[in-house]
Amino acid sequence: MIHGDEKQKSILIAPLAVWTDFAPVCRWAHTYTMVWVTGFYTLAETEKTIESRLSGLEIDFTSQAAIANLYRAANSVRKYFSNTVLRSNDLSWTGFVVLWVVWIWPGIEVRHAAEEAGISKSTLSGVVRTMEGRSLMRREIDPTDRRLVHLELTDQGDRMMLDLFPRFNGEESFAVSPLSSKGVQELTKSLKAIVTHLEANMPETMGE
Amino acid sequence: MIHGDEKQKSILIAPLAVWTDFAPVCRWAHTYTMVWVTGFYTLAETEKTIESRLSGLEIDFTSQAAIANLYRAANSVRKYFSNTVLRSNDLSWTGFVVLWVVWIWPGIEVRHAAEEAGISKSTLSGVVRTMEGRSLMRREIDPTDRRLVHLELTDQGDRMMLDLFPRFNGEESFAVSPLSSKGVQELTKSLKAIVTHLEANMPETMGE
DNA sequence: CCTTTTTCTTTCGGATACGAATCATATCCA
DNA sequence: TGGATATGATTCGTATCCGAAAGAAAAAGG
Structure with a gap:
């Protein structure tokens, strides 16, 4: 086996969780660099490699x-x-x-539903098609303005949500359970601040 | 026009940001229910409709x-x-x-790269194919164990990251700028607690 | 040795995901 | 009225995205 510490689960992920705990990075990088990239780097040389990528960049x-x-x-x-x-219901998150x-x-209109769900109209169109195929949702053309399409759940979809939603909410409680009640509210507040800030500065494209 | 307050951007989104600000919900639901679902619901009746869905569910x-x-x-x-x-570089977030x-x-191996990037191995396989096509990345088969595949950036990919990364990081600073330094650290701490908690309780599948 | 099991990557099928182009309808205004 | 403009939804092309199955190679155990 190439990696002796194979069993140790990686602590990092994605751009940079890594930097909150520097030691494991070095160990990994050292391993890879030593056995693969050049074959003979020392730890010191490896650290130098990382620094040459990030250290000078502030x-x-x-x-x-x-x-x-x-x-x-x-x-x-x-x-x-x-x-x-x-x-258990064979649903994706977005679905x-x-x-x-x-x-x-x-009876919500397509473009509003997309906005509420946080996806594009074209994505919604596909999702609705899937949901229609499973008899969970229904399209209805507005009789007054035939450009508009309203969405509704079928009875089957309605029954499913009535069963599913409380369980979903239970898992939401579980997900934030390591935080205090105060902590959850603080988290929500911070997240909303970021959302507001970014959406206010979002370049063109998604104006409505 | 059906909706008088068309221009007002929706405050809500996704499951339930809505409940942190009840009034707009009622206005929307009222609008939809009144003009579409039945045509003649009053506001009081509309609120009853919402409650019939959620109020009894704790x-x-x-x-x-x-x-x-x-x-x-x-x-x-x-x-x-x-x-x-x-x-500016025609890259997706995942890319x-x-x-x-x-x-x-x-020289990182495929399965570790997938883990670090937070995506499945099959997804990574496709992304790497795309990156190879753009001459940003390279596959290298391990000469010792021919099952393993190592990934490396090409010189072109390396140059791109050197230019791109500082700008990316600059936007990261911008994104959290509405929060205090202390607030950012608190946020990070809370998020890590949720991640740790959920990954510890993740059902089978992704044990690796 | 050589079958069985394990490990690792890729392919496959189907569902998301988005922007751009398209189609259908409605409004505007001369 | 009727062409230009605007607005909504869908389709199209391409890129993710995942789990399951397939493929390839190594390890295990007789």
Whole structure:
């Protein structure tokens, strides 16, 4: 075996969770560099290699760790929900979100549903097609303005959400359970601040 | 026009950011319900409709808001970065993350790179194919164990990262700029707690 | 040795995902 | 009225994305 510490689960992930714990990085990099890239680098030389990439660049490690963990956390949440409550109903995260939006706002128009679900209209179009195929959702053309399309759940979709949603919410509680009640509220507040900030500065494209 | 407040941007999104600000929900739901679903519901009746879906279910709104905003924030971040720094190099978020991982750990093996990037091995396989096509990355079969594949950046990929990464990091600083330094660290800590918690309880599948 | 098992990567099928182009409808205004 | 303009939804092309199956190579155990 090439890597002696194979069994140790990686601590890092994505751009830069790594920098919050420097030692493992060096160990990995050392391993790879030594056995593969050149075959004979020492640890000191390896560190020099990393530094030649980042050290001269004045990196903001704090912000980097925050963004990396934000993305990683969202990923974990999606995976966790996909592998628990959603799997039992063969739903993707996005599929569930779309169902949820339509459940809460029966008759919602396509572009609003896309906005609420946080996906593009073209993506929604595909998801709705899938949901229609499973008899969970229905399209209805507006009789007054025939450009508009309203979305509704079928009775089957409605029944499913009634069963699924409480379980979904239970997992939401579970997901944030390592945090205090105060901590959860603080987290929400910080996340909203980031969303507001970025959406206000989003370049053209998604104006509505 | 059906919706008088068409111009007002929706505040909500995804499962439940909505419940942190109840009024707009009612306005929307009222609008939809009134003009479409039945045609003549009053506001009071509309509220009853919503309650018939959720009120009896004992929902944990606090956790719900946190998870909804977490996912939404990650979405905003990905979109923002895709539309700014990454667009200039025609890279997707995932593509960038993969390049970054390989940049930091030259010669990293496929399964480790997937783990670090937070994507499945099959996804990585496709991304690497794309990157190879653009001459940014290279596959190398391990001469000792021919099952293993090592990844490396080409000179061109290396040059690109050297230019791109500082700009990427600059946007990371910008993204969290509405938060205090202390706030950013608290956020990171909370996110890591969620990740650790969920990964420890992730059902089978991704044990690796 | 040589079958069985394990390990690692890729391929495959189907669903997301987005921007650009397209199609359908509605509004504007001369 | 009727062409130009605007607005909505869908389709199209391409790139992710994943789990399951397939493929390739190494290790294990007689």
